[in-house]
Amino acid sequence: MDAPFLLFAPHGRDAEVIRLVLDEVGLITETCADLPALCDGLTKDITALILSEGALLRSGMEPLVACLDAQPPWSDLPVLVITARGNRSASKARWAQLLRLGNVTLLDPPLHAEALQSAAQSALRARLRQYRTRALLADIEQANDELEGRVAERTRSLQTEMRERRKAEEALQQAQKMEAVGQLTGGIAHDFNNLLQVMLGNLHLLRGALSADEPLLRHVAMAITAGDRAAALTRHLLAFARRQPLAPRSLDLNALATAMIGLIQQSVGESIRVETVLADGLWRTWADANQVESALLNLAINARDAMPDGGRLRVETSNTVLDETVSDAQGDILPGRYVLLRITDSGSGMPPDVLERAFEPFFTTKPIGQGTGLGLSQLYGFARQSGGHAAIRSQPGQGTTVSLYLPQHDGVEGADTPSDAAEAEPQDPSRNDETILVVEDEALVLMLWVEALEGQGYHVLQAAEPEAAVAILKSDAAIDLLVTDVGLPGMTGRDLAALARGLRPGLRVLFVTGYAHYAALEPDSLGTGTRMLSKPVGVDTLQITVRGLLDGDSA
Template sequence: MGLPEASRPKDEVHELPALTALREHLTKVRVARAEWERTFDAIPDLIFILDRHHRIRRANRAAAQRLQLPFKELVGRPCYEVVHGLSRPPAWCPHVLALQDGSEHRAEVREDKANGWFLVTTTPLLGKDGRVEGTVHVARDITKRKEAEDALRASEALFRAVFENAAVGIAIADSQGRWIRFNRRFEEIIGHREEELFSKKITDVTHPEDRLKTLERIRAVREGREHSYRLEKRYIHKDGSVVWVDASVGAIRDPQGHLESLVGAIVDITEKKNAEDALKRMLRIEKQLSTICARFVSSTDTAAAIRAALKDLCLLAEADCAALALFGEDAQRLEWADGWGEGAWTHGAEGLEFLMACPWKERLDRGEAVCLKDLSFVAAAGPLAAERLRSLDVRSLLALPLRMGGRANGVIALRNPRYQGLWNREEQRLLAVQADVIAGALERERTAQEKQLLAEQFRQAQKMEALGRMASGIAHDFNNFLTVINGYADLCLAQTERNDPLRAAIEEIRRAGERAAVLTRQLLTFSRRQPLDPKIVDLNEVLTGLHGLLSRVLGEGIQVLVLPAPSPARVKIDRALWEQAILNLAINARDAMPSGGTFTLEVSETTVSLGAESIQQDLPPGPYVVLSARDTGIGMSPEVCKRIFEPFFTTKESGRGTGLGLPMVFGTVRQSGGQIRVQSAPGQGTTFTILLPTAEEKPPGRGA
C-alpha cells in the first residue's frame, strides 16, 4: 500500500508530470520516426546515407530491392563495394567531391548491378560544428529517358546517313524558296557547295525557261491548292551546263496549316533526256535521209537538190550554215563548191584548210565525221587558222566526209551546230550517210559531165581529124602546085634581066608562092603531118630566150612576164616549131589587147592521176610540164572557144588573119604528145593551158 500523497517525499511528487511529458515526447518521436521511415521507404528513388568513410548508414527499401540485398547486408558496408562492386571509390565519385567542397553534385551513372541509368544527386550532411559528416545520395532511375535519348540519337544518325548518302538529291527550302539544307548528292547535281547555296533561292539555279512554271507550282503549295508536286525541269550547273532533273516536292506545315518548308527529292535524268533527245534526233535524221534520197531520185536539177540537202543538214544540226568543199587535184587543198545558210562562207572554203591537216584528214579519209566543240582544236593547224575561223564566226564545227570512188574527195562543214557535244557515233554515222548520198549525187553528176565531156571531146577529135585529113590533102596537092609555080618563077627570074619590066611581076609571083608555102606548112602542122626534129629542152630556158623577141613583137603597151618553174622543166619538142607556136599565142594575145595589158607565160609541174582525171585530160597518167599563156584582153564567148582551133576560123576583120595560127599551135601540141585547153569569158581575158609529158633525159647543149 502506498503512502498518502501528504506523506510522500516532496521530490517524488514533482517528478511525475515530467515523466509523463517525457513519455509523450518519446511516443511522438517514435511515431515521427516510424512516419519518416515509411516515407523514406516509400520514395521510389534509391536513397543512401553515407558517413565520411563511404559506409552506408541507411538505405531505403527501393535501394535494397534494386540491389536485391537485405538491409543488414547494406548497412555498414562501403557504398563503392555494395553499389559499384569496386575496392575503392571511382574517380568521379560525388561523395568524395561533396566532402571536399561541401557542395551538392550531380552525375548520370550507368550501374550494372542496379541494371540501369541513374541521375545521382549528392547532398552534404553537416554536423553541429558545420563540418561535413556525410552525404545523402538520391539516385533517380533515368533508364527509360536514356533509352529514349539513345533511340532519338540513333534515329537522327540514321536520318543523317540516309539524307547524306541517298542516291537522289534531297533539298529543303523555306516557304520563300530559300535553300535551308541539302545533301551531297544535290550538291553534285548542280555543282554548288553548301556555303554557296545558302545565299541562293530555288529560282537562282533554275533554267530561265523553267522558272515561271516552278514559281507557279510553289505558289500553289503555299496557298494550299496543292500539298505536293512533281516536275521535270532544268537546273543550271555551276559550270554552265544544263542538268535535267525529276523533282518531287512536298510541303511541311505548322499545326495551323501554314507552310514552313519545302522538301524535294531530286533525281538527275540528264542522261535519260539526252537519250530521248538522241532517239528523236535519230528518227528525224532517218526520216530526213529518206527525204533526201527521194529528192535526188526525183530531181533533175542536181545542184538544186544538193542545196536543199545542205539546208536539211543545217536544220537537223541546228547549224548557222553549211559549206560543201571539194579537195583539190593534189588532195591537199580545198576548192569551193557550194553553200547554204545565212552568213554562209562567202569566200569559198576559206578557214577550212586546217581540215586537210592530220588527224582530221585521216579521219575524213576513213569516212568518219569530225565533231569539234571549240577553236582550241586548230592550234596544230597553224597560228592563223583560229583567227580565220573567228573572223568567220566559227565557234564549233561538224565536218562530214564526201566519199567518192572509195575515198574522201571533199567535206561538208556545218558551222556552230547546237548539238555537237551530244551526238553519239550512231548519229554521226547517220549524218555521214546523208553526206554519202550527196557525194553519190555529185559523183553521178560528175560522171554524167565526164561522159558529156568525153562525147564532146570525141566529136571534136573526129571533127579535127577530118579537118586534119582534109587540110593534109589540100596541103599536099597545093604544095605540088606551088612547086611548079615557084619552080617556073625561079626559071623566069633566072632568064630575065634586072631591068626587064616583067621582073617585078615575076618576083611578086615568087613571094606569093613563098607565103603560100608557109600556109602549106601550117596546114601540115595542124594535120600533124609536118616532119619534126624533137630534142629534150628546158622549157624555162626556151621562154627566157624568147622574152626579148616577144616584147618587141607585142609592143610597148603590153607587158610580157615570164615565170619559169623553180626546177628544170624538161620536155621533148621541136624547138623551132614551138618557138613559132608560142609566137602565135603572143600575137593572138596582142590582138585581144588593143588597149594594152599583160601577157604572162608561166611554167609549172603537175601529175595526171589514173582514172577520171586522166580521162578528162585525154592524156596517159604521169608527170607533166604545164605551160600557161594568159592575157588580160577582151576574152571570148563559149561559142568562139569551141571553134578557135578550127583551120581558117577567125574573129578578126578581113585581111588581118588567116585563121591558121591557133590551129598550128593545136597541131604542134598534139604532135608533141600534149594537150591544150582554153579558158576565157568576155571581159575576163584568156588562158591557154598546155600539158606536155615530162622528159626523163637531160637536155643537150644549145650547140648540139
C-alpha cells in the first residue's frame, strides 16, 4: 500500500530516527512541519498518524480532534502517540486528552525500533481492512444506485403502461357505451320508422284521394311535412347507430373539399378565414359522397358557432397509417391505411366533460331550439359504418379539431348509385297487370303496401311471415316481383330472396327496410334485378321503384 504515515514530531533527530526505522520495513512516511499541514494531510489517503506528545501539546489538539471527528463512517484512522517520559498514571487527565484522538496507540519511551515497527505494521493492517471496507461500501453504493435506477426506470415504465392501459380501458368503455346507445337508438328508430311508414303512407294515399280544392288537403300537407321531419330525425338516429342506407363510391376527398369550399365560406361568413391544406398524392376512399359533404358542412357550422367573433377554419386532407397501438387505444378500429379529413377551428374549445360526451346523440350545449345534438353523433355513426373512425381533440380556449378517418380504396371511381326515387311519374295503372308478392311482418305496413300497389292495378299476393311466403313461392302462382322487408322473424329478407331465386330464377326483388346496412358499403352486393329502399318509403317512391324494376331497371 502506497499511502504514507504522517509524522508530526519535533524537528531534528527524533523525526529522522522514526523515518529511518520505518523505512527499514518498507513503510513510507511524510513529515508535517506543523499542525495545519497535518490536518491538510488528512484529506488524502494515508495509513496512520505518528505523533509526538510534546509537539501535539505545544500546537494544541482541538483542530486535530475536529478533523478526526469528521472522518467518513468507514474510516477509523490509527494514531500512534509517542508519549513524553514519565509515569502514564501520573496524570489521568492528560491521558484522557490523548484518547480523544480516537483509535490511539500509546507508545512509551524508551521506544525500541522493533516496537515502533510492530505498532506501525499493526496500524497498516488495520488501515488496509478499512480501505477494503471502503471499497466494499463503494461497490454496495454503486449497486444500490444501479438498483434504484432500474427500479425508477421500471416504475416509470409501469406508470406509462398503466396510463396507456387506463386510456385503452376508457376508450373501450366509451366504445362499448356508444355501441350500447347505438343499438338502443337503432332499435327505437327502426320501430319508429314502421310507425312513420304507416302514417306517411296513409297520408299520401289520402292526399291522392282528395280533390285539389278540398279544404282538408292543407291539413294533410301539414301532417306529411311533420312526418317528413320525423323521418329525417330517424335517419340521423340510424346514422349514429350505423344502420343508415349508404350509397358509397370511390371518392377523391381533395376534389370534394375543393368543391365545398365556396359553400363553406358562405356558411361561416366573412369574419372567418377558411384555409385548405390538401395533401398531394391523396389516396382514394370508398364512402358516401353526400354524407361526407354533409359532415363537412355540419362541422363548419359547428366551428362558426364556436367563433362568434371570427377566426380561422382549416380543412386538411392527408394519408395516414394506423398501427395496432392506435387501434388498441381507439377501441375496435382496424389497423391499416386511411384517408384523413381534418377540420380545425380557432374557437372556444370544449372542456373535458363536454368533450367526453360530444358524440352522444341529443347531447348539445346550444340553447333550446338551436340544435338537436345529432350532428356529431351522425358523423361518428357514418364513419364507423364506412369502416373508419372519428375523433375529437379540444381544449378550452385552444379550438377544436375533428378528424374523420375513411379507409383507403384502391379501385377506380365508380358510378353514382341510383337514388331511391326516380324522376319519372308512375305509369298508367291500366297497364300494371303483373303479380307482386309482398312480405312484411308488420300488419299495418303490409296493409299499406298492398293497398298502394293494388291501387296501381297490380295483382298482389301477401305474406306476414317467411313460411307463408315460401309456400306461395313453391306454388304455381305467377310472380313477377318480390317485395320484402329485410328484418323478418325466423329468416332474413335476403335469405328469403335467395330461396325465391332458387325456386324462380331471375325473379326481381325489392327490399324495403329500416336496416339497410346490408348494402351500406358495397352496392354490388345486392346483385342485379334488385333494389333497396329505406323506411319510411313514400307511396309514390314505392310505386315508381316497383314499376322501374318490372321494366328492367336494377341497382
